[in-house]
Each structure stands twice: as structure tokens, then as C-alpha cells.
Amino acid sequence: MKRSQPFNWLGWSSFALLLATWELISRATPKLLLYFPPMSRILAALGDALAAGTILQHGWVTLGRFAAGYLLSAGLAVTLGVMLGYFRFLHGLLATSIELLRPMPSVAIIPVAILLLGIGDGMIVSVTVYASVWPILINSIDGVRRVDPVLIDTGRTFGLSSWQILRQIILPGASPYIVTGLRIGLSIALILVTTAEMIAGSKGLGFFILDEERAMNSANMYAGIVVVALLGYTLNRLFLLLESRAMKWRHGMMARQAA
């Protein structure tokens, strides 16, 4: 979908028009000031908060929790997923438990985590790990299972060890699925971090935004949302960049197949 297209003038003008309408309506009706502070005021609040460093502090806290939770869950889920995809017996053993736990909305784990771990960083990181494990795990299992058995047999015929088969055949073959899981896991991790911060935090962007709402500082609240959106956007971009680097060989292969 993302071809190198000319600059989207139409889209940016409609976006600018939306912001201008917002600004005008909000300035014209003081009653709405609380709900819709003018864009200029939100940007000023964002500038103030950035200058005072408060929003950056909260941002760092959120980013740290996110990174810890996401990386932990990626490591855990890919390892477990590859094992479950490879060893049928293991999968049979755990499949029923996975099927039972997976449909539960992951945020329901937050109260248990509060009970067991209190309301600190450990709780927030744990619920993030729990929630983002699922898509990565399921996709890894799927990916490994979809590796062409002929490839594995061929590897065996050529005398590759199990470790070599894993490294050179199964992991590359499953990687497109694993990457998809990792991408879904990324946005889920961000959702869980901000949610946990809203429910039981005293730091972090989720806490900041809800706290500013309760204090009726709506300009600050919107400023916080802008920062979270930027964070989500940047993380997604970063992921796509890493993905296209790591999966370069695959694009080449697809192009060759298409030609």
C-alpha cells in the first residue's frame, strides 16, 4: 500500500481544516473551552510541560515499563512458541490450557496482579508481559507448523543437526509469522502499560493523562495524548524499519517469485 506517492496535499489540507475548525469553534464558544481547548492552547501546554520536564519524566517511565514488558514477552513467547510448534507432544499437553486462557480479555489480569504484586513497576511489567505474550505465542506456533516438512526432511538428508535445522530452516521459515505476532504484541503492550498506569499508577503517561482529566486541566490531558500517540507512532515506525531490515531476504524472494 505504501508506494512512493507524491505528497498528499488533499489529506493534509483536510487535516489542517479540521484543526482550524477546532480552533475557531473552541475560541468562539467559551462554554466548550473545557472540552475542546483550542489547539494553540494544547500546543502551549505541551511546550510548557516539555520545558518543565514533567511530561518527559512520565514518558520515560512509560517507555521503560513498555520496553521491559515487551522485550521479556517477546523472548519468552518466541522461545515457547517455537518449542510448542516443533514438539507435537508439548503442544498437545499445553494446547487446552492455552485455549482456555486466551479468550479472557487480558486486562482482567490486572486485579490479580495488583493483589499479588502490589502497584509498582513489577505489576505493570507483568501484566504487559502476560497480554503481549498471546499474539506472539500463537503466531510462532503457527509459523513453525507451517514450515514445509519437505524442507526439514531435506535438511535431515543433508545431515544437518537438530540445532542447525532449527537455526537454518525452521526459524527463517517461521519468521514472517513471528514478525506479525511481534507487531500485534507491540500495540497490545502499549495498551496494557497505559491501562495499568491509569488503574494503579502514580507515574507514567497513562496516569498523567487521567490525572489531568480529573484535575480538569484538559489542555494538559490532550498534550499527554499527543505524546502517547507520538510514542505509539514512533515505536511502530521503528518496528517497520527493523522488520524491513531483518526481512530483506524475503522481499527479494517474493519479487523473484512474482517475476
Added chain:
Amino acid sequence: MALRRFNGIMFLLTLVALWEFAAQAEWINALIVPPPSKILKLFYELVTSGQIPMQILVSMKRALAGYLLAAAIFIPLGIFMGLSSMIYRLFEVIVEMLRPVPPPVVIPVALLFFGLGDEMKIFVIFFSCAWPILLNTIDGVRSVDWVLLNTARTFGLSGLQTVWQVILPACLPQIMTGLRVSLPIMLILVVISEMVGSTDGIGYFVLDSQRRFKVAQMYAGMLALALLGYTLNQLFNLLQRLLLPWQRGLSRQND
């Protein structure tokens, strides 16, 4: 397959039995992790007394309202955006700006506008279900075979007829994918919004039980949520089979 399934169930039962034993023998703190027998008994009581079904009903009303509203607005918008590159470009930047916002962050905004009522949750669910539905619909419309569209034109179908009789059936599988992806998002967001700002609903029930230290009741609520998620998924599968009967045959052939 049957054997593996048996293994899985046996493994799960062993785990639960171990948990029961560990809680009874007080190896683990039964105040925080009560034995499963106690949770199940309480779950049964809460279901038969109508308390859990009532909370679920409250939550599902909100969830479905937001979900259906998102479908009603974003499927047509997606069709327009998929058909016309001008409409696509018109909305592209706005969509790309709003999409990276993690949905729970919208809750404070909704609280500001709507207060603690149902509208707040409906809005949050509407917002978060919108993107998968919209993007999948656009993708689906774009991948409709050009030959189909040209054939429709040859046969003199009007614009509306083409959309209704050619485009919609052709991209229905993709639309269903978007709706399927949004289903767990809907459930997650109704729970979150009830945890952050509500006085009823199953999400509130679970968090409130924890705050009042009614631990077994909290676990019973989680069990209800898991069953609810499972049931919703099965219902969706059923709906998909009814709406897309030809898909099943096709994908089986591909196997």
C-alpha cells in the same frame, strides 16, 4: 489428535488438582490464591443468583452498541475510501494521526465529554474498533478483481448495484476479518473503561472485588470473562459460516 487433546485435558486437570492441594495444604496463601473448588462454587452461586449474568448483560449492551456503531460507520467509509483514491487521500492523514493513539488513552477524553455513563464506554469501544474494520474494508475493496467490476459495467449495473451485488460480496471475507480482529478489542476496552470509570459491568465487578478483598469473587468474575470471550468467538464463527458459506468449501479445497 484425540489422544493429544486427552493429554491436554489431563495436564490441565493435574494443574488444577495441584493448585487445589497446594491451597488446601496452605503451601500457598489461600487468602490470595483460594482453592479452585471454592472459586467454582462461588461462581456457580453468582451465576444462579443472577449477579454475574446481570453484570455481563450490562457490559455486553455497551460493547455491542460501540461495536455495531463502528461497523455501521466504518464499513461504508472503508468502501468509499477503497473505491475512490480521492476520498482515500482526503481522510488518509486524519486516520494516520488518530490510529496510533492507544485506545485506553481515549478514556479520559470520553470521561470529560460524557461523564461516567454508558456513552463514555460506547465511544471508547467505537473509537478502538474503528481502525481494524476500516483498514480491512479498504484492503478488501481494493483487492476486488477488476474483471468483476468491468463485467458489472458491461452488464449495465448502476453504481449502487455494483457496490451491493459485486463489491460487497467480494470483499466480505476481508470485512469479516476486520470485524473478527475488533471483537477481542471490544471486550478488552469494555473491561478497561468499566475499571477506570463505572459503577457496574463485569469489568467493574472484577476490580471492585479485588479492592474489597473478595478474592474468590474476583477469580469468579475472571472465569466469567474467559467464558464470555470464548462464547463470543464461537458465535462469531457461527455467523461467519452463515454469511460466507462458500468460503469454507474454498479454503478446504486449498488445504
